[in-house]
Amino acid sequence: MPDAATLTQQVPTVEGHGAPAPDALSLRLGEVPAAGPTAAARAAAAARLRAMGLPRPRDEYWRYTDPAPFNAASPTLLPLDTRADSALFADVDRLRLTFVDDRFDPAESDDLALSGVEILPLSRAEAQPGHWVAEAYGRLEAASQHPVPRPFAALNTATATDGAVIRVTGVVTKPVQIVYRRSDPAADVVCHHVLRLDDGAELTLLENGLVGARGNVVIEADLAPGARLHHIAAHRAGHARVAVTHLFARVAEGAALKSFTLSLDGAHVRSEAMVEMAGDDAVAHVAGAVLGNGEGFHHDDTIFVTHGALNGESRQVFKKVLKNGATGVFQGKILVKPGAQKTDGYQISQALLLDEKSQFLAKPELEIYADDVRCSHGSTTGAIDETAMFYLRSRGVPREQAIVLLVLSFLADALAEIEDEALRERVSDRLEQWLTAQAGTLG
Amino acid sequence: MLEIRNLHVKLEDEDKPILKGVNLTVPAGEVHAIMGPNGSGKSTTSYVLSGRDGYVVTQGSATLDGQDLLEMAPEDRAAAGLFLAFQYPVEIPGVGNMTFLRTAMNAQRKSRGEPELSAGDFLKLVREKAKALQIDAEMLKRPVNVGFSGGEKKRNEILQMAMLEPRMCILDETDSGLDVDAMRLVAEGVNALRSPDRAFLVITHYQRLLDHIRPDVVHIMHDGRIVKSGGPDLALEVENNGYADILAEVAADA
Known part of the structure; x- marks a missing residue:
């Protein structure tokens, strides 16, 4: 695949203008909005992106995942499908925000008024002079650009067209759900959500649907002392999904972040989480369950947790089930800064390969500058346990159904990171339905 | 019911034969033990x-x-009525015992063309069977065999047997790792299932289990063959004198 440099050469000179061809980065950036409260943040992000450039395959953090589909000036057309919308979370009492392509759709969304939380689409917040989003927008993204650059997050901050701006002031009684829908088969969606949780506030954020023909989603979550954020994302199965997502979180004293992502299928997905443990006794759990079936499947989880305070507890639990030539990637890091004593950091990444054509690439990293910490990491790649398989079959469970049970068994530790039992069961049921439907191609 | 004729078996990976002509008939209603x-x-x-x-x-x-x-x-053998109680029951993290039982029951019923059991009927049945084996609700909810003691694992095997109602039950060293009380519970579970149209093949090292599950026939296996068969007294003979005498006697006859 071409890197940024060769892409530049491939762009033809626009006929009749004598002006030099725009480079890949300019093509990718397009027009950056120059007015409104976030204009300064957007301009700064564009400058950051120009300084770091688009990623190249030889970059350390892009060694396992080809950036070309994200670098390309426009996405590959993704035909709209006629399947009914995923019913996941449909029976949960929640406040629903719907984004159709790159815009908030009020007609498909619930009334935004809810006790303990202020919700506005980004496009509306930007129209309000003096809105707090001006201060918050792009701040955590900018802070997370070192030591590893996240070019597509900077691109997102510079060019996002909409998103949800949420300030949580109390304990919110029902989950807020972000749903992505598609109306344009060529939509190149850039969404940017900004969450601010005040002292002791608590929110459950659900996220599901399919983001554009190509999606770039950023969530910035700033958790004040004692705040709790539960984030559950379930990406809709879609074989050709191309998406890059970033979760940036700052977790203050005694605050807790619990994030879980379910990914079923997809073509090329990079999912990053950057968590800063900024206050003492902070907790952050980031987990993911991924199922990939087919040669076109490539899923990359890139996680970076920085402990900068005392007694922090972080967990990374990532499980991938891969079949028929699918590729899974995990790059996970725990950085313990000097003085972040009593840190308890844990990281596990595991792959279950259902055949010999699939592969899992893992790069676990620990970097520790404090001497009184407990940090552990592990990574395993394995096949179906034939003893367990025989046990199930000897009880009358056919092989295909036994694989479903053993896959669920393998993923259970990741799903266990969903704290709310009812929500966990819904995600688990969704997973089981999908697996059962796929059973014939898994065995 | 179960007919084994001149069965020769070797490992897939090596040429060494393990079974060298096993002959065994277990009629319906009988309990046969294999010792060796x-x-x-x-x-x-x-x-x-x-x-x-x-x-x-x-x-x-x-x-x-x-x-x-x-x-x-294997699943078709199960649906046909064969059941093996494992010597080492397998742990399956993340899959609830109840889910496992219900999946197995319904898979077998489906295979036989019978309707699935409703959630209510299943619950009623599992509670009733579990109670007899002193398996509490907590144990039913836990992942299959995970964190179970040796005795709990074996009782869980018998619970599966009681739920699936197989016609031919094979118990592979079900007594290993059991204390006296657990063995009594397991044996009671097995005895409750004895019926004229069900047969058992009980594999054991020791005569102890056979005090609780009285066999009709005892077979002695040696070097891949059944070398001697007899009544329950044969198990007592093994208990008292070991295998040496019997094997010597068999060798002399040959």
Whole structure:
């Protein structure tokens, strides 16, 4: 695949203008909005992106995942499908925000008024002079650009067209759900959500649907002392999904972040989480369950947790089930800064390969500058346990159904990171339905 | 019910024969025990009958009610009424015991063309059977065999047997790792299932279990063959004198 440099050469000179061809980065950036409260943040992000450039395959953090589909000036057309919308979370009492392509759709969304939380689409917040989003927008993204650059997050901050701006002031009684829908088969969606949780506030954020023909989603979550954020994302199965997502979180004293992502299928997905443990006794759990079936499947989880305070507890639990030539990637890091004593950091990444054509690439990293910490990491790649398989079959469970049970068994530790039992069961049921439907191609 | 004829088996990976011509008939309503020293082929017999991978049948046959077992997939043997209580029950993290039981029951019913059991009927049945084996609700909810004690695992095997109601039950060293009380519970569970149209093959090292589950016939296995068969007294003879005397006597007869 071409890197940024060769892409530049491939762009033809626009006929009749004598002006030099725009480079890949300019093509990718397009027009950056120059007015409104976030204009300064957007301009700064564009400058950051120009300084770091688009990623190249030889970059350390892009060694396992080809950036070309994200670098390309426009996405590959993704035909709209006629399947009914995923019913996941449909029976949960929640406040629903719907984004159709790159815009908030009020007609498909619930009334935004809810006790303990202020919700506005980004496009509306930007129209309000003096809105707090001006201060918050792009701040955590900018802070997370070192030591590893996240070019597509900077691109997102510079060019996002909409998103949800949420300030949580109390304990919110029902989950807020972000749903992505598609109306344009060529939509190149850039969404940017900004969450601010005040002292002791608590929110459950659900996220599901399919983001554009190509999606770039950023969530910035700033958790004040004692705040709790539960984030559950379930990406809709879609074989050709191309998406890059970033979760940036700052977790203050005694605050807790619990994030879980379910990914079923997809073509090329990079999912990053950057968590800063900024206050003492902070907790952050980031987990993911991924199922990939087919040669076109490539899923990359890139996680970076920085402990900068005392007694922090972080967990990374990532499980991938891969079949028929699918590729899974995990790059996970725990950085313990000097003085972040009593840190308890844990990281596990595991792959279950259902055949010999699939592969899992893992790069676990620990970097520790404090001497009184407990940090552990592990990574395993394995096949179906034939003893367990025989046990199930000897009880009358056919092989295909036994694989479903053993896959669920393998993923259970990741799903266990969903704290709310009812929500966990819904995600688990969704997973089981999908697996059962796929059973014939898994065995 | 169960007919094993001149069964020869070797491991897939090596040429060394393990079973060298096993002949065994277990009629409906009877309990047969297989005893024998380590390495005589007892567990292999149970695995080959239930369809575990890794074994090659080089000669002979095994049928259940006339159906060729050796041609069937393990799940089909189960649906046909065969059940193996494992010597080492397998732990399956993340899958609830109840989910496992219900999946197995309904898979077997579906395979036999019977309707699935409703959630309510299933619950009622499992509670009733579990109670008799002193398996509490907590244990039913836990992942399959995870964190179970040795005795709990074996009781869980018998619970599965009680729920699935197989016609031919094979117990592979179900007494290993059990204390006296657990053994009594397990034996009671087995005895409750004894009926004129059900048969048992009890594989054991020790006569102890056979005090609780009275066999009709005892077979002694040695070097891949059944070398002697007799009544319950044969088990007592093994208990008192070990295998040496019997094997010497068999060798002299040959």
